[in-house]
Amino acid sequence: MKKNILAVIMTVMLTVMMTGCGKSNAEDQKAPAQSGESTEQEADESAEGAGDQQExxxxxxxxxxxxxxxxxxLGQYKGVEVELLxxxxxxxxxxxxxEYVLSSHAQSSPVTDRSAQNGDIVNIDFEGKLDGxxxxxxxxxxxxxxxxxxxxxxxFEDAVVxxxxxxxxxxDLKFPDFYKNNPDLEGKDVVFTFTLNSISEQTIPELNDEFVAELGIDGCATVEDYTKFIHDGLMEQANAAFEEEKTSAAIAAVEANVTFEPAPEGMTNRMKETLMDTVSSYAQMYGMSVEDYVAAAYGGSADAYEDVILEEAGxxxxxxxxxxAIADAEGIAITDEELDRILEEEAANFGYEIEEYKExxxxEAYREYLLVQKVVGFLADNAVVKEPVLE
Incomplete structure (x- = not known):
């Protein structure tokens, strides 16, 4: 599972903003760069005092x-070069x-006047026996x-032809020497009894104006229209993938130019809890233990998964x-007014009252999420794309 920096950041941000328990009093300590309510001197004093307590x-x-x-x-973060096609x-x-669209509209029809052949859909009964x-x-x-x-x-399939x-x-068939579904059958000679119940074949429709019209796509009446529709849709997907890759590459390039000090414990611990929640959800989705999922996704051994999570959290x-730091240097911020406006819009979209939605x-994590979106967008917009040198 290859990690994507942008995907990791945004996944954690989406998770952490929904973590309502254990909130700090960050809303009462907002830096003026984000709230726009204090002087620069007051901002320095507020953040410094909070930092001493939280570090x-x-x-x-x-x-x-x-x-x-x-x-x-920070090193260079504007105009970093990224290589992308x-x-x-x-x-x-x-x-x-x-071809995929045509195949998905294939019609199945029964066959009664011939034997089974490659490509047919057959209905069978079968029984496999080992040593009878x-x-x-x-x-x-x-x-x-x-x-x-x-x-x-x-x-197996050829036997029905x-x-x-x-x-x-x-x-008479033989299982392969490696068969993970049932190691007891590895390399074993077996006998399968097949009974053919029915045969059907798939008929793929012809691509013509009539087929296109039946799809009911606005603006598509001919094959030429539909071809352009497909091209434009694929181009939209390609552009979206390109922008995501550019953003991730830009973040990686910027990160390579940064010298880091150890992060404050309070922030690292917050990231650790969030990552644990995230990997637990994904492990369950993939039917894996948390230990094995962490080893597969982040490397290291399953036994040391907690150390791996702590390192990733850092x-x-x-x-x-x-x-x-980039936001501070560029004056990028999420003001209280901007945050409230977005929250009010989202609360209305989800059918919440604003105070209920905030609960x-x-x-404050959501403010960070919005700030990340702004900053990564800024980095991507200022990145310089170069064609990779093909060897």
């Missing part, structure tokens, strides 16, 4: 609690997508099989501070 605290800490520049020394859509890509005894997972009735689709041991409807036959906290959020 070695176990309490959750936010960018507003520190002078980010005390923990990072410009987005494009080839005719081959358009043709492949067109049926083995677990080797039998099924009324199973639909697409001949040639793959996914079975060698010879040439069979007639209602025919039953035994076929890096994430440093990235936050890097973003905060569901870690509001």
């Amino acid at each position: 070695h605290s176990d309490e959750p800490a936010y960018l507003v609690d520190f002078h980010a520049g005390d923990y990072v020394t 410009e987005p494009e859509v080839t005719q081959e890509s358009v043709d492949e997508y067109m 005894v049926a083995f677990e997972g080797g039998s099924a009735k009324g199973f639909d099989l697409t001949i040639g689709a793959g996914g079975f041991i060698d010879g 040439g069979m007639e409807i209602g025919e039953t036959k035994d076929v 890096k994430m906290a440093q990235r936050y501070l890097m973003i905060g 569901e959020l870690d509001v």
